[in-house]
Structure formats: C-alpha cells, structure tokens
Amino acid sequence: MVLSLNARIAAAAGVLLLAAPIWLPLAPFMLVWWRRDMRRGRAAGLRVLAAHQARAIAAQAEATMPRAPEGGWRVVAENVDRYLAQVHSPRRWRTSALLTLLEFAPCLALTRRLSRLDVAPRRHFLDRHLTTTKGFRGIPSLTRQLVRMGYYADAGIAASLGFRTMRERRNAALASLHAAATARRAVG
Numbered sequence: 501m502v503l504s505l506n507a508r509i510a511a512a513a514g515v516l517l518l519a520a521p522i523w524l525p526l527a528p529f530m531l532v533w534w535r536r537d538m539r540r541g542r543a544a545g546l547r548v549l550a551a552h553q554a555r556a557i558a559a560q561a562e563a564t565m566p567r568a569p570e571g572g573w574r575v576v577a578e579n580v581d582r583y584l585a586q587v588h589s590p591r592r593w594r595t596s597a598l599l600t601l602l603e604f605a606p607c608l609a610l611t612r613r614l615s616r617l618d619v620a621p622r623r624h625f626l627d628r629h630l631t632t633t634k635g636f637r638g639i640p641s642l643t644r645q646l647v648r649m650g651y652y653a654d655a656g657i658a659a660s661l662g663f664r665t666m667r668e669r670r671n672a673a674l675a676s677l678h679a680a681a682t683a684r685r686a687v688g
Contacts, residue, residue, distance in 0.1 A: 505642075509594065547585040549577065553596065555615035556603035560647045563623040569654040579650035595646070602643045605629065 503511065516523070523530075540551035549557070554577035561576040562568070569575040584595060603614050606625050614622060630644070652658060664672070 505594070509597070546578070546581045548592070548596075549581045549584065549599070550596075552603045552613075552615070553577075553599035554581065556599055556613075557643075557647055557650060559615040559617070559622060560602065560626060560643065561651050563619055563626055564644070564647065565651050567657075569651070570656040571654075575654055576647060576650040579653040580646050583646075583649065583653070598643050599646075602630075 534550070537550045537552050541549050541554060544551060544554070546554055554574070557577040557580050558573040562573045565576075584592065606612060606614050606617060606622075609625065609629065611617065611621070611625070614625070617625065652661075652663070
C-alpha cells in the first residue's frame with residue numbers, strides 16, 4: 501500500500517496523538533521555544549524560516565554539496581527562504597514541518613540534532629536514513645530538493661557550472677539569429 505504525503509503526515513499526526521500524554525505537558529515550553537526561534541529567524545533576516553530550519557538546510561547542504569557558496573552555507577538557507585516567501589501556498593506548513601523534522605530526525609536515532617552533528621556523522625546519517633523516498637523515511641528526504649534548489653540558486657555556483665537563465669539563453673539565441681541574418685544580408 502502506497503501512501504500519499506498527506507496520508508503519511510496524517511499517520512504521523514496519529515502517532516503524535518497517541519503520544520500526547522508525553523508531549524502535551526511539554527507543549528507550553530515547545531510553544532515558547534518555537535516563538536523564540538521564529539524571532540531569531542526574523543532577526544537574522546529570514547522571512548519564512550525559523551532559525552532551526554535555516555540551520556538544518558545549511559547543515560544538509562554542507563554535508564551533501566561539493567563546495568560552499570561564496571557567502572557560506574547560510575546562503576543556501578537564505579535562497580530557500582526567499583523562494584518560500586514568494587510561494588503563497590496553503591501547504592507551506594508542510595515544508596515547515598519537514599524542515600523541523602529534518603533538524604530533529606537524528607534525535608530519533610539518539611544522536612544530536614542535524615545542525616549540531618559534525619560533518620562526517622551528519623553525512624553518514626543523511627546517507628543512511630534519508631536517501632530513500634519510501635515509507636516514513638521518505639518524508640524528510642524530500643527536503644533534499646529544497647536544499648539543492650537553494651544551493652544551485654546561488655549565482656556563483658550557477659556560474660561555475662555554466663548555468664544560464666532562460667532569459668540569457670533566449671538573448672543568446674536571438675543574438676545568434678540576428679548575426680546570421682546580418683551575415684546573409686551582407687553576402688546576398
């Protein structure tokens with residue numbers, strides 16, 4: 501049986517409901533922590549992401565991408581934040597939940613959270629637990645797409661790979677067409 505992302509999130513919510521006697525007394529403390537972390541994100545210039553979510557994105561990028569962008573790994577999180585601020589979706593809460601899950605997923609394996617792990621154990625954890633797209637482990641692995649998007653959105657990284665935007669490609673094609681037409685007129 502294959503579950504959709506919404507069904508998986510609903511199943512995870514069901515598990516959280518069953519565990520309510522454990523986390524419900526801690527809910528006021530978690531709410532205070534969440535608000536404080538959101539304020540830290542705003543103070544750092546983030547519009548959508550909380551501070552722990554930005555750290556998780558930067559940590560995953562550092563562990564999985566070949567080289568750091570010019571401004572450091574934080575640039576990847578800023579690119580993702582800029583993208584999320586432009587997207588007005590009623591499902592944006594899922595992305596927030598996935599990024600929070602990404603940060604705290606290692607805690608389920610009884611280790612420190614993702615941004616607090618050293619690079620080698622972080623890479624090992626990501627390779628071992630979050631490379632699949634099947635089952636509940638597939639949920640946090642969906643953040644890889646966001647991290648890659650934020651990484652390759654950096655102008656320095658894109659330029660080093662020879663990436664050109666659609667506008668640049670179109671302008672180059674139009675320039676070559678214009679040059680070809682000019683050359684034909686000069687010959688004929």
